[in-house]
Amino acid sequence: MPIIRVLRFKLRYVALTAALICLGYGSWESISEELDRRSVEALSTVLAGKIIVVDPGHGGIDGGSEGSAGIQEKEITLEVSKRLAAMLGQAGAIVLLTRECDMWLADPDAPHKKRSDLINRVDIANRNNADAFISIHVNSFIYSRGQRGAQTFSQPGSGEGKILSQFIQNDLASVLGNTKRKPKETDYFIRHSKVPAVIVEIGFISNPAEEKLLLDSAYQSKTAFAVYCGLVRYFADKSSRIAPRQ
Ligand SMILES: [Zn+2]
Numbered sequence: 001m002p003i004i005r006v007l008r009f010k011l012r013y014v015a016l017t018a019a020l021i022c023l024g025y026g027s028w029e030s031i032s033e034e035l036d037r038r039s040v041e042a043l044s045t046v047l048a049g050k051i052i053v054v055d056p057g058h059g060g061i062d063g064g065s066e067g068s069a070g071i072q073e074k075e076i077t078l079e080v081s082k083r084l085a086a087m088l089g090q091a092g093a094i095v096l097l098t099r100e101c102d103m104w105l106a107d108p109d110a111p112h113k114k115r116s117d118l119i120n121r122v123d124i125a126n127r128n129n130a131d132a133f134i135s136i137h138v139n140s141f142i143y144s145r146g147q148r149g150a151q152t153f154s155q156p157g158s159g160e161g162k163i164l165s166q167f168i169q170n171d172l173a174s175v176l177g178n179t180k181r182k183p184k185e186t187d188y189f190i191r192h193s194k195v196p197a198v199i200v201e202i203g204f205i206s207n208p209a210e211e212k213l214l215l216d217s218a219y220q221s222k223t224a225f226a227v228y229c230g231l232v233r234y235f236a237d238k239s240s241r242i243a244p245r246q
Contacts, residue, residue: 139204161193172230
């Protein structure tokens with residue numbers, strides 16, 4: 001075979017192999033995503049009857065952090081929380097939103113309004129003996145606009161809260177595919193919670209690229225789905241931990 005023909009043959013072979021590898025890789029990605037989605041669907045029966053309090057952070061006169069587009073944290077947290085509540089409700093959970101509109105929960109005559117607002121949110125979970133309390137927030141760090149990525153927080157020493165936090169962080173990482181952050185323990189208002197509680201900071205509004213994502217309706221749904229998946233896996237794991245051994 002003349003050298004040029006051999007080279008052409010080899011090039012054609014290399015191109016074909018590369019195309020097949022790309023095709024195969026792409027298919028495998030979507031197959032594994034599909035299998036992952038189905039495993040969450042199959043497990044989602046564990047949510048039936050669970051009482052889950054979803055807390056859209058901030059509201060009313062407390063706008064929370066603000067992005068360059070002028071959108072406030074309270075608007076984004078409400079959008080994501082409503083989406084999460086709908087997903088949980090469809091799976092049979094009893095969902096309580098701490099707010100469904102632009103308001104905050106501070107007692108009008110409380111001396112410390114912000115404190116009262118935060119405690120009243122947790123109290124909804126405590127009073128209803130909820131199975132989980134999820135508070136949705138948006139992060140901001142204007143001194144370093146490169147900071148990005150969703151992250152979960154639990155109260156130090158909260159056994160179940162820490163486990164739930166880990167499950168949600170895992171699914172934020174796998175569903176969103178853009179955070180390498182690890183779940184963290186921090187002493188904050190969820191210290192008042194008597195039920196497993198997690199604060200989910202869904203991303204940094206101070207990061208221009210992430211701000212764009214946080215304002216995107218499809219990304220808001222994706223974020224809600226990630227938190228939903230974490231809750232499903234947490235309750236599936238919990239039921240296997242407390243199930244009597246055969
Ligand atoms: Zn916040």
